[in-house]
Amino acid sequence: MAERDAPLVRVDGLSKNFDVSPPFLERVLARQGRTMLKAVDGVSFDIPRGKTFSLVGESGCGKSTVAKLVVGLIRPTAGSIQFEGADLASLTSRAQMQPIRRRLQMIFQDPYASLNPRWRVADIVAEPIRAHGLIEDKGAVLRRVGELLEQVRLSARDGEKFPHEFSGGQRQRICIARALASNPEFLVCDEPTSALDVSVQAQILNLMKDLQRELGLTYLFISHDLAVVYHISDYLGVMYLGRLVEWGDARAVFREPKHPYTRMLLDAIPDLEMSGRRRIPVAGEVPSPISPPEGCHFHPRCPFADDRCRREIPGDTPTATGEVRCHGIEEGRPMTLERATAEV
Amino acid sequence: MRQRVVIALALCVNPKLVIADEPTTALDVSIQAQIIKVLKRLCADHGAAVMLITHDMGVIAETADRVAVMYAGRIAEIGPVSDVIKRAKHPYTHGLMGSIPVIGHDLDRLTQIEGSMPRLTEIPRGCPYNPRCPRVFDRCRAERPDLMPVDRSRVACWLYDQEVPAHG
Numbered sequence: 001m002a003e004r005d006a007p008l009v010r011v012d013g014l015s016k017n018f019d020v021s022p023p024f025l026e027r028v029l030a031r032q033g034r035t036m037l038k039a040v041d042g043v044s045f046d047i048p049r050g051k052t053f054s055l056v057g058e059s060g061c062g063k064s065t066v067a068k069l070v071v072g073l074i075r076p077t078a079g080s081i082q083f084e085g086a087d088l089a090s091l092t093s094r095a096q097m098q099p100i101r102r103r104l105q106m107i108f109q110d111p112y113a114s115l116n117p118r119w120r121v122a123d124i125v126a127e128p129i130r131a132h133g134l135i136e137d138k139g140a141v142l143r144r145v146g147e148l149l150e151q152v153r154l155s156a157r158d159g160e161k162f163p164h165e166f167s168g169g170q171r172q173r174i175c176i177a178r179a180l181a182s183n184p185e186f187l188v189c190d191e192p193t194s195a196l197d198v199s200v201q202a203q204i205l206n207l208m209k210d211l212q213r214e215l216g217l218t219y220l221f222i223s224h225d226l227a228v229v230y231h232i233s234d235y236l237g238v239m240y241l242g243r244l245v246e247w248g249d250a251r252a253v254f255r256e257p258k259h260p261y262t263r264m265l266l267d268a269i270p271d272l273e274m275s276g277r278r279r280i281p282v283a284g285e286v287p288s289p290i291s292p293p294e295g296c297h298f299h300p301r302c303p304f305a306d307d308r309c310r311r312e313i314p315g316d317t318p319t320a321t322g323e324v325r326c327h328g329i330e331e332g333r334p335m336t337l338e339r340a341t342a343e344v
Numbered sequence: 345m346r347q348r349v350v351i352a353l354a355l356c357v358n359p360k361l362v363i364a365d366e367p368t369t370a371l372d373v374s375i376q377a378q379i380i381k382v383l384k385r386l387c388a389d390h391g392a393a394v395m396l397i398t399h400d401m402g403v404i405a406e407t408a409d410r411v412a413v414m415y416a417g418r419i420a421e422i423g424p425v426s427d428v429i430k431r432a433k434h435p436y437t438h439g440l441m442g443s444i445p446v447i448g449h450d451l452d453r454l455t456q457i458e459g460s461m462p463r464l465t466e467i468p469r470g471c472p473y474n475p476r477c478p479r480v481f482d483r484c485r486a487e488r489p490d491l492m493p494v495d496r497s498r499v500a501c502w503l504y505d506q507e508v509p510a511h512g
């Protein structure tokens with residue numbers, strides 16, 4: 001049954017550069033070349049069917065760009081995305097894309113901006129059904145829309161209303177209903193609860209878990225909230241300045257983070273348990289992605305950095321449940337907490 | 345960076361009180377940690393009082409001495425931060441705490457507070473939380489509770505009324 005063990009989604013060496021050059025004339029006058037921003041730089045991971053893989057990292061590290069690449073909203077500069085073994089880049093015609101597009105959908109952070117205010121909710125939810133020609137009969141479309149609204153714990157009658165009649169949490173439910181309308185197997189969720197209050201966030205997270213169980217969905221979940229990620233994830237990837245620095249089983253990464261950046265990140269979380277522990281002080285800030293540090297991007301902030309870290313990009317080192325990209329770990333350097341307490 | 349500039353400016357005039365309104369929203373953990381440090385230093389070194397307005401319970405747990413939980417424009421519970429977070433008394437505080445995911449807690453589902461916050465023009469009669477409260481009883485629908493002392497906290501909830509013993 002090798003088929004069933006193969007990942008549903010495989011991201012391999014994914015990169016995306018954005019041209020952030022000043023306007024042509026300015027550039028010529030200043031005798032500058034083009035300026036490229038490497039938003040995503042060689043990211044690879046797999047997502048098994050029915051599981052949740054989360055990407056975390058501070059803002060600007062490239063999470064949303066990965067999300068857009070994975071659902072095909074933008075094209076990669078390099079690397080590939082495979083969906084059930086099929087390379088998305090090889091699907092060039094609309095006719096080839098359509099059946100796969102139906103199976104991957106995206107949910108965004110802002111449920112206000114992503115719903116057309118002039119459309120009734122029923123039309124919003126029915127749109128993917130029509131676009132993919134899934135149901136022809138008008139009555140049947142309406143029945144399906146009612147089902148979808150009930151699936152996200154709204155009522156079928158809510159289809160009559162307009163988006164502004166709903167609260168933020170209810171609008172996110174509408175977005176989820178719309179995403180489910182094409183019977184997808186894979187949902188990319190980019191900060192789906194970050195704009196919501198904690199009590200509403202709990203409702204949406206519970207709903208997402210229920211839907212995953214009921215429909216066997218696979219999630220790529222993006223967030224900067226590590227507690228949310230702990231709650232929802234099976235696998236976890238940590239990004240820093242466009243690169244995936246560590247990934248693995250979520251519980252394992254939280255229990256025993258390997259990469260110095262992951263360790264710093266986990267240590268920086270305010271502690272609801274009020275254990276009064278002394279944390280490693282967070283040193284420095286994320287550098288500009290336009291001119292990131294050479295070698296390991298994290299070296300200026302890393303207490304374990306040496307010359308090699310400043311020169312050479314770290315490769316993948318396997319861990320018990322995933323991979324980590326760090327020279328120190330690969331070489332088995334002593335990386336104890338005492339050394340890490342030096343504050344910059 | 346902007347946040348820290350604002351805090352630095354605030355310090356120039358040697359304030360007695362600093363009001364920090366959501367100083368850490370949309371911030372990332374490394375910057376957040378620094379802001380928390382600055383806020384703590386404000387109290388310790390400058391003797392300033394800080395009023396921190398936030399919905400981030402982690403930040404509250406890290407920085408505050410006392411905390412007030414608000415619901416629909418009124419204080420539902422106020423007390424020492426450890427009491428409010430670890431031994432929440434008001435059913436709303438209780439629900440709120442349970443709805444927050446915590447690293448290391450393996451739960452299948454989070455506690456869910458049903459319904460949504462009332463519009464401020466449509467605050468229910470009686471206790472504003474009564475339509476959503478799992479422990480609601482008759483009095484909650486009729487009379488609005490004021491803050492009443494419970495241990496080291498004060499709580500606006502009829503469950504804690506000493507004069508007329510509450511149900512349960």
Ligand SMILES: Nc1ncnc2c1ncn2[C@@H]1O[C@H](COP(=O)(O)OP(=O)(O)O)[C@@H](O)[C@H]1O
Pocket residue numbers: 018019020037038039057058059060061062063064065066289
């Ligand atoms: N369309 C674009 N053009 C230029 N730069 C972009 C574009 N989209 C994103 N970026 C830049 O790429 C980097 C990663 O952005 P993003 O993927 O949105 O990060 P995140 O979601 O982790 O906050 C940022 O520096 C951002 O400014």
Ligand code: SF4
Pocket residue numbers: 259260261296297298299300302303304305306309314325326327328329
């Ligand atoms: S590669 Fe070097 S600089 Fe980068 S995290 Fe590892 S030890 Fe630190």
Ligand SMILES: [Mg+2]
Pocket residue numbers: 063064065
């Ligand atoms: Mg983003």
